[in-house]
Amino acid sequence: MSGNTVDEHFDVIIIGTGSGNSLPSEDFADKKIAICEEWTFGGTCLNRGCIPTKMFVYPADQAEAAATNSRLGIDTHFGGAKWSEIVDRIFSQRVDKIAEGGENYRRNECDNITVYDGHARFVGPRTIDTGTGSTISADTILIAAGARVAVPHIVTDSGIDYHTSDTIMRIPEPPKSLVILGSGYIAAEFAHVFSAFGTTVSVIGRSEHLLKHTDTTISEAFTEAVSDKWDLHLGKTPQQISARTDGTGARVEFADGTFVEGDMLLVATGRTPNADLLDAKAGGIELDGNRVRVDEFGRTSADGVWAIGDISSPYQLKHVANHELRVVQHNLLHPEDLRSFNHDVVPYAVFSSPQIAGAGMTEIEARDAGLDITVKVQQYSDVAYGWAMVEPVGIVKLIADRTTGRILGSHVLGHEASILIQPLVQAMTFGLTVQDMARGQYWIHPALTEVVENALLGLDFPDRGF
Ligand SMILES: Cc1cc2nc3c(=O)[nH]c(=O)nc-3n(C[C@H](O)[C@H](O)[C@H](O)COP(=O)(O)OP(=O)(O)OC[C@H]3O[C@@H](n4cnc5c(N)ncnc54)[C@H](O)[C@@H]3O)c2cc1C
Numbered sequence: 001m002s003g004n005t006v007d008e009h010f011d012v013i014i015i016g017t018g019s020g021n022s023l024p025s026e027d028f029a030d031k032k033i034a035i036c037e038e039w040t041f042g043g044t045c046l047n048r049g050c051i052p053t054k055m056f057v058y059p060a061d062q063a064e065a066a067a068t069n070s071r072l073g074i075d076t077h078f079g080g081a082k083w084s085e086i087v088d089r090i091f092s093q094r095v096d097k098i099a100e101g102g103e104n105y106r107r108n109e110c111d112n113i114t115v116y117d118g119h120a121r122f123v124g125p126r127t128i129d130t131g132t133g134s135t136i137s138a139d140t141i142l143i144a145a146g147a148r149v150a151v152p153h154i155v156t157d158s159g160i161d162y163h164t165s166d167t168i169m170r171i172p173e174p175p176k177s178l179v180i181l182g183s184g185y186i187a188a189e190f191a192h193v194f195s196a197f198g199t200t201v202s203v204i205g206r207s208e209h210l211l212k213h214t215d216t217t218i219s220e221a222f223t224e225a226v227s228d229k230w231d232l233h234l235g236k237t238p239q240q241i242s243a244r245t246d247g248t249g250a251r252v253e254f255a256d257g258t259f260v261e262g263d264m265l266l267v268a269t270g271r272t273p274n275a276d277l278l279d280a281k282a283g284g285i286e287l288d289g290n291r292v293r294v295d296e297f298g299r300t301s302a303d304g305v306w307a308i309g310d311i312s313s314p315y316q317l318k319h320v321a322n323h324e325l326r327v328v329q330h331n332l333l334h335p336e337d338l339r340s341f342n343h344d345v346v347p348y349a350v351f352s353s354p355q356i357a358g359a360g361m362t363e364i365e366a367r368d369a370g371l372d373i374t375v376k377v378q379q380y381s382d383v384a385y386g387w388a389m390v391e392p393v394g395i396v397k398l399i400a401d402r403t404t405g406r407i408l409g410s411h412v413l414g415h416e417a418s419i420l421i422q423p424l425v426q427a428m429t430f431g432l433t434v435q436d437m438a439r440g441q442y443w444i445h446p447a448l449t450e451v452v453e454n455a456l457l458g459l460d461f462p463d464r465g466f
């Protein structure tokens, strides 16, 4: 049966098998659950996001190290990437197997779960057309339907072939030259991967610096650091996109008459939440711009309907989706003891080269907020391990409140920035003062973490207490 006649009623319906697939823990074993997934089981992070990209980034890091080790007085070289071997290892041997295993587990080994493999949309309050010919309803619905690649009209109207992060990781071989449209996370990570593997990479950005969402000191230093290995076209908006004159590849023209050409175009211009594809209104669900509106507990405007992750979160980060899932999981099991999302200190990392990580306010945000701040930019090369590494670019930038002694913003650029940031995230999350963090513990000598210690010690307080 189809349309608005309900074929089956469930305790819980989950839309989306990314973070949503983690909802049915053992505590949900007595619930009758439907899972709707229109694509590959496991969602973005596993199949075409965080996991496979970092499986390319790691060998790219090694390739780049091999090519640049001579500054350390050792003779290594990069002899080429076995692209098809890398793709096979990432997808055929690992990611695809995990996706298949996850689907098989839910379909065949969980007696309380039914999987619908179609596009779910609301046809009434807590009622879903599964896109498979069945209409189902539930007491509770979790919307975890994520986001999708956003491609500007100038690209789609051009009629040329292009790639996005969804497709480029499975191409048969890397291009000789790659033009990347966009200068955010995905652009920075794929520029690193392809450039390290030997592709000539051009990056087009509308702003003057790459990764403009980061602190200005970081985005300027990052842009400077990559400017001799990537062909940058910054502060430029494409006027026309076409194939090259021989009909192959891509040619992007700018208003000033300049252009850039390459064998392949990668579009990395952001991701749009899938809220517009759910017929949310039929379910009584309000949107907030292009996202599903949720309160601090994860509740949408419709009774019994909850949402988490990229479809409702401005962060579009997997650790945020995971956190929100855990909060909603608790709230569904304990309606009398609702927990709130905690978005106070949300860290991020960009796995490019150099790596970037950050949490909290940028210097401009802190100044605009009128706070009495102290700022320290500490070079990796000022501490023993950074010196040993002959680390050319690393910096830790801290912004702290002179009144409370608390860290307001932490920004790291350089080797393993995503790891170095974590003690700072911990201090910011638990409200540790700069003084306590700097001198209330030992810092291993001569570990690279001394750059964090020195950055803390370099902050200027009226009563230093160090
Ligand atoms: C290239 C790339 C790299 C990334 N790297 C990182 C990283 O290093 N670190 C990080 O924190 N984040 C990273 N992210 C972001 C991260 O992947 C997302 O924030 C996260 O996966 C979002 O999880 P989610 O559960 O909200 O959505 P998703 O994992 O996207 O799951 C949504 C699921 O819902 C399904 N779906 C959608 N609509 C419907 C419908 N109507 N009916 C049925 N099914 C539907 C989709 O097919 C999908 O499987 C990356 C993203 C990309 C694209």
Ligand SMILES: NC(=O)c1ccc[n+]([C@@H]2O[C@H](COP(=O)([O-])OP(=O)(O)OC[C@H]3O[C@@H](n4cnc5c(N)ncnc54)[C@H](O)[C@@H]3O)[C@@H](O)[C@H]2O)c1
Pocket (backbone or CB within 6 Å): 152, 181, 182, 183, 184, 185, 186, 187, 189, 205, 206, 207, 238, 268, 269, 270, 271, 315, 316, 317, 348, 349, 350, 351
């Ligand atoms: N390491 C990570 O955590 C990681 C890695 C990859 C992706 N992600 C997530 O995925 C999201 C999407 O990544 P992304 O890089 O596509 O988005 P992004 O928001 O980081 O960057 C988008 C870029 O495209 C540009 N842009 C947008 N529209 C444009 C247009 N019409 N013409 C030219 N340029 C345009 C923007 O100015 C920006 O430079 C990220 O915001 C992030 O949340 C995270």
